[in-house]
Amino acid sequence: xxxxxxxxxxxxxxxxxxxxxxxxxxxxxxxxxxxxxxxxxxxxxxxxxxxxxxxxxxxxxxxxxxxxxxxxxxxxxxxxxxxxxxxxxxxxxxxxxxxxxxxxxxxxxxxxxxxxxxxxxxxxxxxxxxxxxxxxxxxxxxxxxxxxxxxxxxxxxxxxxxxxxxxxxxxxxxxxxxxxxxxxxxxxxxxxxxxxxxxxxxxxxxxxxxxxx
Numbered sequence: 001x002x003x004x005x006x007x008x009x010x011x012x013x014x015x016x017x018x019x020x021x022x023x024x025x026x027x028x029x030x031x032x033x034x035x036x037x038x039x040x041x042x043x044x045x046x047x048x049x050x051x052x053x054x055x056x057x058x059x060x061x062x063x064x065x066x067x068x069x070x071x072x073x074x075x076x077x078x079x080x081x082x083x084x085x086x087x088x089x090x091x092x093x094x095x096x097x098x099x100x101x102x103x104x105x106x107x108x109x110x111x112x113x114x115x116x117x118x119x120x121x122x123x124x125x126x127x128x129x130x131x132x133x134x135x136x137x138x139x140x141x142x143x144x145x146x147x148x149x150x151x152x153x154x155x156x157x158x159x160x161x162x163x164x165x166x167x168x169x170x171x172x173x174x175x176x177x178x179x180x181x182x183x184x185x186x187x188x189x190x191x192x193x194x195x196x197x198x199x200x201x202x203x204x205x206x207x208x209x210x211x212x213x
Contacts, residue, residue, distance in 0.1 A: 008146060012137055012153035018191045019085065019129045020052075020154075021092075022161030023183050028124065030168035032115050038166075044116045045165035049158040051121035056134045056154050060147065063135035074139045075209065079202030081132040086195035088129055092188025125161060136198070 033041045067077055137150045164171060175183070 005149065008149050009153055012150045013156065014190070015133055015137070015194055016130065016150075016154050016157045017160075018187045018194070019088070019133045020125055020157050020161065021184070021187060022125075022157065022164050023180065023187070024092075025120070025124050025161060026164045026168045026171055027180060029120065029165045032120070033165075033168070041168070042162075042166045044120070045162045047116035048120035048125060048165075049162045051117050052126035052130075052158055053151075053155060055121060055126040056130060057151065059131045060134040060138040060150065063131070064139050067135075068140075073206065073209070074141075075202045075205035077132075077202075078136055078139075079199050079206070081136055082195045082198030082200075082202060084132065084195075085129060085198065086192050089188040089191030089195055092191065093185050094188075125158065 029041075029045065033044055036044065064074070067074070134150065134154065138147045142150075
């Protein structure tokens with residue numbers, strides 16, 4: 001029982017950590033909140049995490065019902081999201097700077113009163129990739145316990161993100177641009193492998209359903 005729990009939690013945590021990528025968000029946050037006090041930066045980071053978990057909960061529990069209403073099967077969604085996540089991983093591996101630019105908001109973002117919701121929660125922490133992954137992991141057929149494991153993994157990933165954002169300036173200085181790019185490439189490679197598995201599972205499930213019908 002414990003082994004199954006650890007395996008499920010580990011898979012959910014690793015997938016969400018790669019997709020949310022708090023490492024990539026850290027230098028962007030440091031730029032946006034550079035004029036804030038340490039206490040204000042912590043408050044913004046914590047608020048962004050709360051917004052993000054709220055968004056993921058809504059889509060995790062309600063997103064699949066929306067797919068059902070649209071007539072989209074979970075297998076088709078799994079394959080499509082696998083392709084999207086593969087593209088994200090490909091971009092992270094071969095051109096990490098482009099992924100940073102894709103998540104970086106416009107030049108006026110730092111002047112907004114509340115950067116916790118936009119652009120930190122959306123699209124950086126709870127972006128399309130994180131939403132799609134949560135919907136996939138909490139899809140039809142998953143038990144309440146499995147959904148709870150996914151949400152627990154998301155909370156821990158976001159908690160790590162809060163800590164990293166709180167010490168954003170120190171982490172960025174310690175790793176440097178080369179270190180950040182190296183970590184992003186490793187995460188991109190892992191994401192491509194996970195995404196390929198999603199595509200295989202989606203195609204296999206769709207073929208089996210067609211044959212069975």
